[in-house]
Every structure is written in structure tokens, then in C-alpha cells.
Amino acid sequence: MSENGPDEALRRWRLVLGRFADRSLAGCCGGDDLRRDRALERIYGESYRRRGLRLDVGPKSSRGGSEPTRMTMPEWFGEMRELFPRSTLEVVKADALSRFGMTEILDDPKALAELEPDPAILSALLAHRGRSDPAVEAKIRQVAKRVVEELTKRLRVQTSRALSGARRRGATTGLRGAARDIAWDETIRRNLRNWDPERKVLVADRLRFHAATRRHLPWRIILCIDQSGSMATSLIYSAVMAAILSTLPAVDVKLVLFDTAIVDVSDQVGDPVDVLMSVQLGGGTDIGRALAYCEQKHVATPERTVLVLVSDFCEGAPIGPMLSTVKRLAGARVKLLGLAALDEAARPSYDHATAQRLAEAGMAIAALTPEHFADWVAGHLR
Known part of the structure; x- marks a missing residue:
């Protein structure tokens, strides 16, 4: 079989399309390719099975079938390790857990031991946490630690750079500072008398610097995080951001998780x-x-409080009480921020109509990557 010719292209298409291409591409695969096909079918065929499609029944058959016995997870893992590079195995394991919810993969000690720390993998593990045995629980904690x-x-x-302080452009000082902090306009004005016409240079013997300032006002940041099943990745990033915020000076962080x-x-x-190991996804x-x-327990000084709601805004209760609370908080001058996504892909999936209602009630709404979250919050603290 040619490495780069039409036979190789047909072989690759057969592996991509799976058993549904058997009639058109019969004979394109053999030997190890058939083993690869069966191993991939063990995972990707699951999407068809879970939609009620019977893969073991031919088009002209009303009963019975010819599908080979499904390999066990240990058998599958052994085949994947032998037939595919490690990078492919990691992609397929991630799909098995995060796309198809095939948590039975965790029952294989080798597969469990080799899970890579990744937010998508951790999301699937957290969803499985309540049904896992102690060994899996320990692995979930290990993956969570590395991801965090x-x-x-x-x-x-x-x-830290965004939230811990900023230079105050309106004031300068004679105290020494970094070159990047030199107040050039003020320095030039104060040294005009030192102009050397022969050398055509300004001799600056009195440097002025922008006065550095840090926010020492007592800000309280409340992170109110939706822990329904669709918010697993956002929960991971939110927990990390809460921990980082809690280390900043003059910032008091409260963290509240909710479903019903x-x-x-x-x-x-x-x-x-x-925090992540206490999460109960679903509901x-x-x-x-x-x-x-959050209003009753954590809003003490409204004008120095930022309340960040991280949610898909799919409210399961009547919407009236939610909007009333938002209007009341906004009226008290609490800074209200609604975050529709907190993962690095920034692919928000949220109820746009409810988000619009929240915005009209006084909550700023955004869909951001984690890298932009700090700048967004800092903008509301200035």
C-alpha cells in the first residue's frame, strides 16, 4: 500500500469515517488498522449508542447483529498504548471523559495514573467525584492540584498588576523611582534653566517621578459562582482567581457556590x-x-463592594426576585458584574435574554477569558 498514493488516502478516510464507510471503502484497512478502528470505535461509537442508534444491526436486519464483543477498558487502554502515540491517547481519553462522560475509564489503574492535568479533564473528574472510590478521589485531588x-x-x-496598585498621574514626587516612572513633563519644566545651548542638551538635576499609590481602601470582592453541571470549567478558573485575589493587599474575598x-x-x-473538592456539580x-x-451575609459597605456573578444566567426560579435583588444592590452602589464565561476559550453559552434583563437592572455583563477578568474588575475599582 503506497505511503502517499490514493490507497493511503482511502485508508485514512476509512479510519476517520469508521464502520459506516465499510461498503464504500471495503478492503482499505487490514491488520493493525482494523485494531485501531475497533479501539477508536470503543470511544467514538459511544456517541451513537447514547443517541439510541444500534451499531450492531445491519441495514437489512431487524434483529441480531455482527458487532464484535466490546473490549473492556483495560483491554482498550492496552490497545491504544500499543497502536497510537501518547499524544493521540491523551486526546481520546479527554474526549471519553469530557465529551461522552465515560467515567468507566477511571476504573483502569493505568489510565487513571496517566491522566494529564488539564482543565477539561478536571471538569469531567469533578463531575464524577461523588461516585468515585477513594483511589479515584485521590487522583482527582492530584489532578486538581496540578491544574491549580x-x-x-x-x-x-x-x-496582581491589575488590582494591587496603579501610578497616580496627577501627582509627582522627588523621591527616587524607576526610570519608567519619571514624570517627563514636570522634570523638563523644572530643569529648563539647565539648558546647555552649546551641547544642545538639557541637564536634568531635579528628576520628578509619578507618585506610586496602592489601593488601601477596604474593597470586598464577592464571587458568587454557579455550580450547576454546565459550569465546571468556570468553577475551576473562579476558584483559582479567588485564591489569587485573596493574597492582594486591602482586598477581602468571599466565595459562594450555588445551584438551588x-x-x-x-x-x-x-x-x-x-474548594474544588467540595463542589457538587449538577442540580x-x-x-x-x-x-x-450574598447581600445579607457579605455586603457590609456597599460602595466598597464588588459582587461578581459567574453563571450561564439560566435561572430556574422565578426571575422577579433575582431582578429585585440586583436593583436593590445597584441602588446601594454595589458594583455588580455578571460573567458569562471564565474559561480560556471564551466560548460563552448563556441565556442572552436573562443577561439583558440583568444589565437593565444594573449589572455589567461580559464574557471574558481569565486573562481579561482582572483588568475588568480593576476597571470597576478605579
Whole structure:
């Protein structure tokens, strides 16, 4: 079979299309290719099975079938390791968990041990957490720890820079500072008498610098996070951002998770792994109740409070109480921010009509990547 000729192209198409191309591309695959096809079918055929399609029945048959016995997960993992590169195996494992919810893959010790720390994988693991045995629970914590460490490393510097302070352009000082902080206009004005006409240079013996300032006003940031099943990835990023924010000077962070119930994990805000391990994904959504809880428990100084709602805005309760609470908070001068997405892909999926109603009631709405979240919040603190 030619490496680059038409036979190779047909072989590749047969592997991509799977068993549904058997009639048109019969004979294109053999040997190890048939094993590869069966291994991929074990995962990707699941999407058809879960939609009620019977893959084992031929087009002219009303019963019976010819589908080979489905390989067990340990058998599948062994085949994948032998037939595919590691990078392919990781992609297929991620699809099995995050796209198809095939948590039985976690029952294989080898597959479990080799899971890569990735937000998408962690999302699937968190959804499985309540049904897992102690060994899987320990692995979930291990993956969560590594994911949190990577995200914290990536987001900490930008978040600290955005929220911990800013130069005050309206005031200058004679105290020494960095070259980037030189107030050039003021420095030039104060040194005009030192102009050297022969050398055509200005001798600046009195440098002026922008006065550095840090926000020492007591800001309270309340993160109110939807923990319904569709919000797993947002929860991961929110927990990491809450931990980073809690390390900043003069910022007090409260963290509240909700579906139809409310879990206040403000005492765990410095440990995002513990926060994630306390999450119970699923259930309905009662945004109004969660906002009312934040108002009653955590809004002490409204004009120095930022309340960030991270949700898909799919309210399961009557919308009236939610809008009333938002209007009341806005009237009290609480800064209200509604975040429709907090993952790095910025592919928001949310109820646009409800988001519009929230905006009309006084909540700023955005769909942002984590890198832009800190700048957005900082903009509302200035």
C-alpha cells in the first residue's frame, strides 16, 4: 500500500469515517488498522449508542447483529498504548471523559495514573467525584492540584498588576523611582534653566517621578459562582482567581457556590483545591436566592463592594426576585458584574435574554477569558 498514493488516502478516510464507510471503502484497512478502528470505535461509537442508534444491526436486519464483543477498558487502554502515540491517547481519553462522560475509564489503574492535568479533564473528574472510590478521589485531588498550580502561575502576575496598585498621574514626587516612572513633563519644566545651548542638551538635576499609590481602601470582592453541571470549567478558573485575589493587599474575598442550594466556602478561599473538592456539580439554578444570600451575609459597605456573578444566567426560579435583588444592590452602589464565561476559550453559552434583563437592572455583563477578568474588575475599582 503506497505511503502517499490514493490507497493511503482511502485508508485514512476509512479510519476517520469508521464502520459506516465499510461498503464504500471495503478492503482499505487490514491488520493493525482494523485494531485501531475497533479501539477508536470503543470511544467514538459511544456517541451513537447514547443517541439510541444500534451499531450492531445491519441495514437489512431487524434483529441480531455482527458487532464484535466490546473490549473492556483495560483491554482498550492496552490497545491504544500499543497502536497510537501518547499524544493521540491523551486526546481520546479527554474526549471519553469530557465529551461522552465515560467515567468507566477511571476504573483502569493505568489510565487513571496517566491522566494529564488539564482543565477539561478536571471538569469531567469533578463531575464524577461523588461516585468515585477513594483511589479515584485521590487522583482527582492530584489532578486538581496540578491544574491549580499551572493556572495560578499563569494568572497571578497579571492579576496582581491589575488590582494591587496603579501610578497616580496627577501627582509627582522627588523621591527616587524607576526610570519608567519619571514624570517627563514636570522634570523638563523644572530643569529648563539647565539648558546647555552649546551641547544642545538639557541637564536634568531635579528628576520628578509619578507618585506610586496602592489601593488601601477596604474593597470586598464577592464571587458568587454557579455550580450547576454546565459550569465546571468556570468553577475551576473562579476558584483559582479567588485564591489569587485573596493574597492582594486591602482586598477581602468571599466565595459562594450555588445551584438551588448555597455553599459558602469563604473560609477555604485560599485553597482552591479544597474548594474544588467540595463542589457538587449538577442540580438546578436559583440565582436570586444566591444573590440575596450574598447581600445579607457579605455586603457590609456597599460602595466598597464588588459582587461578581459567574453563571450561564439560566435561572430556574422565578426571575422577579433575582431582578429585585440586583436593583436593590445597584441602588446601594454595589458594583455588580455578571460573567458569562471564565474559561480560556471564551466560548460563552448563556441565556442572552436573562443577561439583558440583568444589565437593565444594573449589572455589567461580559464574557471574558481569565486573562481579561482582572483588568475588568480593576476597571470597576478605579
